[in-house]
Amino acid sequence: MSRRPGFVLEVDKSTPPTLFWNGEGFTLETLPEGSRVIYAPEPIKALDDPYGAIRHALLHPLGDRDPLPALLHAGMKLTICFDDISLPLPPMDAPDIRQMVIETVLDMAADAGVDDVMLIAALALHRRMTEDELRHALGDRVYDAFAPHGLLTQHDAEDPDNLIHLGQTESGEDIEINKRAATSDLLVYVNINLVAMDGGHKSVATGLASYRSLRHHHNPQTMQHSRSFMDAPASELHSSNWRMGRFIAEAGVKIFQIETTLNTDTFPSSFAFLQKREWEWNLRDRASFAATSTSLKGVPPRFARQIFHSITSPHAMTSVQAGEVEAVHAVTTENVWKQQGVDVQGQTDILTLGLPYICPYNVNSIMNPILVACLGLGYFFNLYRGKPLVRQGGVLILRHPTRPEFHPGHHPSYIDFYEQVLTQTVDPVAIHKQFEESFATDPWYIHLYRTGHAYHGVHPFYMWYWCAHALEHLGRVIIVGGDPKAVRRLGFSPASSLNDALEIASDVVGPSPTLTHLHAPPLMMADVH
């Protein structure tokens, strides 16, 4: 059967209840008649021969680039950078795409007699990956060949000895990136494009940058003018990254970009119901849903979290392209939209979302309230092109337990942000002005970032800035099922049920609002006309 495109369902009496993610669990909600539910397109068929496709891409580059073997020679300095633990979500079944691509690149480098090779995880201000995570992403063969010799490193945005300031863009943006990468004869960047926002110049200009450089685009003003992050031409975040990327190229950094796209086959067969349309659930799906949702309710959240974070995703590569950054990214973005795009006519008064247990910043970790806000308002709200799904002044209803729990090792500055900053104000602009610098330069946070597995001190600010566009756009945000105190701390309204939330929302959007539900997973992006 051919792949079915995404579509918009109008809810009527015959529509079965709709699945909502609810953190480490899920629930079925009955949406009011006349509501719309946006269903994602079905997964694209994976490439039959991924290694062959990778090799073909490296030998037939796009844009102004020679085939990779022609760029490799003995005596050169080669640096291979790759996306970190934040991609893909959930982590994919082995072999990871990064492993497949890097093994192929290394084969070519070995054939060319390249001795000076270094691998760098491009994690910007994210936490350092553990050995297990690196092994999963790169495979044991690569890890064991490079890590013991110190040739597999993780970008350190606070290491003055390994950063280089290349200059300023015409907009006055500092460009300070990883020195080893910038001074190599060739920088090969290995990307995974889960959503349209990823990749392009953002890979190097953000992934290998320092706080000094990142602050130019990771701020409330830029975020408010990125409409949306998924639509690069309309995203100020991308404009800034593109300015920087072009400056980096003009500064003589030779980048060979390798980008890959994934299908949306996100969960293993035991969770098949998560990806199916509810009216197509068979007996097995219903039994799986009943069994998992009932058993998850009976276990402590930390066990439920462990269960979910042990899931690896069967999603597979649908395309790979290599060469010059912009030429490559144009094809990549097109392929991402091909998988995830859904046409939607008109905006809605109320947008509902069920939020899952995972976002890019809590892989093998805890989804704290700040990340809940970022996932709902920063990521899901921005899954649009054209206009936001919800109208200006509309209401966003999220479903998530939103427990005030934090991972002290991964998110130490988040705890202080939650206790010290959000108690003062939730206004991103005010937060930026009053608090950012002290957190960003705090030596303790920097120490934890450089030596432990902590996100940088400024990271929770960035998460809050991701919400800036939605906060400015929305009339109210309601979280159903969330811890009331934590929800209020975020500046949102708690509700115990969807009906209560609709009642609360009616104060803002009137008694007969239109409602749209974004049915994820799998991921999709709405082309709103």
Add this chain to the structure above:
Amino acid sequence: MGVGVGEHAQRMIGRARSIRLPLAAPSWPSTVERPDPERRLGLEYDHEWSRRYPARLARAMVMDNIARPVARVLAPATVRGLEHLRHVEGPIIFAANHSSHVDTPLLLTNLPLEFRHHTVVAAASDYFFDRTWKSVLWSFSLAAIPFERRKVNRKSVDTLAGLIEDGWNLVIFPEGGRSPDGWTQPFSGVAAYLARRTGSPVVPVYLHGTRHVLPKTPDDEGRAPGGSGSESQRGGRLRRSPISVLFGAPLTPDEGENANRFSGRVEASVATLAREVHADWWQARRAVSTVDPVPGAGTAHRGPEAPAWRRAWALDRPPSSGRRTSWPE
């Protein structure tokens, strides 16, 4: 006051209606077009399970302990020609005439043990495999294999050839369906083709009397325009009636003999067996002799070229000399 029975029933109905997903099956939104269920039926039906050991064991138990005793009571059989099967090297293609749905089970139950449980049956894919329950039933009970009878289909022929090459005997009705009026229909060349392709011998089989055990009804394939015929009154019910099962000598294609010519020989052999029911072997053999044939004997089993009533008349006419000379009975 207690709650009335009607009120109680209404409450129960209300509760039953309130059971929803996931306990109840999901309803289908009226705005979403319901696709045809993805059913793998007909030629696409996956029948491989019916040849696995558990299915074979269960089928053998049913056939030996239920079907054979029932067949013995319902259709006591006179079996002739078993000696032809003793020294033949299998697998064998059994090519039989076809006038009733009971032909297959009666033939299978009368096969010698060494063939009975290792034989598959080519069955019309459009008739026996058009519903899931039918596909399962016939695959299990008869080891039936879906077969395209109306046109040449490479897949169905390849499937049968593959099974023969795997050592399975095959029962096939080269007429392609039950005779509409009792007289035989021309044989298709499929049995002959399979024999040529696989090198397996064809054993001609003549089934006599099965038409009286379970007659074909006009309803089975649509009533003839304007007809209500005697068959419609008699059909559709099992009746006790004796039958004969005659096995002929195995046939193999001669050097350079094409499938059509070989198929003609198979058909002629079945015709000879038909005559044996009413005559002895020598008379039957003489009637179709190539040296001194009885005029018209080669096609006599297909009935007279005449209107339907005369064909039926000729078929059911009591034999004047106590022995019938036409085929079938």
